Amino acid sequence: MTEPGWYFGFLCKKCGTSLPVERSDKAAADTGARAIAIGAWEIRCPACGLVDHYGGGGKAMTRMLIEEKEHHT
Numbered sequence: 001m002t003e004p005g006w007y008f009g010f011l012c013k014k015c016g017t018s019l020p021v022e023r024s025d026k027a028a029a030d031t032g033a034r035a036i037a038i039g040a041w042e043i044r045c046p047a048c049g050l051v052d053h054y055g056g057g058g059k060a061m062t063r064m065l066i067e068e069k070e071h072h073t
């Protein structure tokens with residue numbers, strides 16, 4: 001599961017949902033993105049289910065904020 005925080009990643013080609021790849025503030029994160037080549041990733045969109053490849057050809061990742069879905073107060 002993706003924890004809240006700042007990530008680098010891509011936007012879904014179908015619905016535009018944020019698809020985080022790696023954290024921008026610390027190294028380890030399990031985002032479900034699968035490396036298929038250097039700088040290229042296979043990612044399944046959690047919103048629409050589209051599985052596609054991102055980042056090939058040197059396309060830069062976008063910095064994005066993943067917000068907390070549940071509030072623990």
Ligand SMILES: [Zn+2]
Binds near residue numbers: 012
């Ligand atoms: Zn999508």
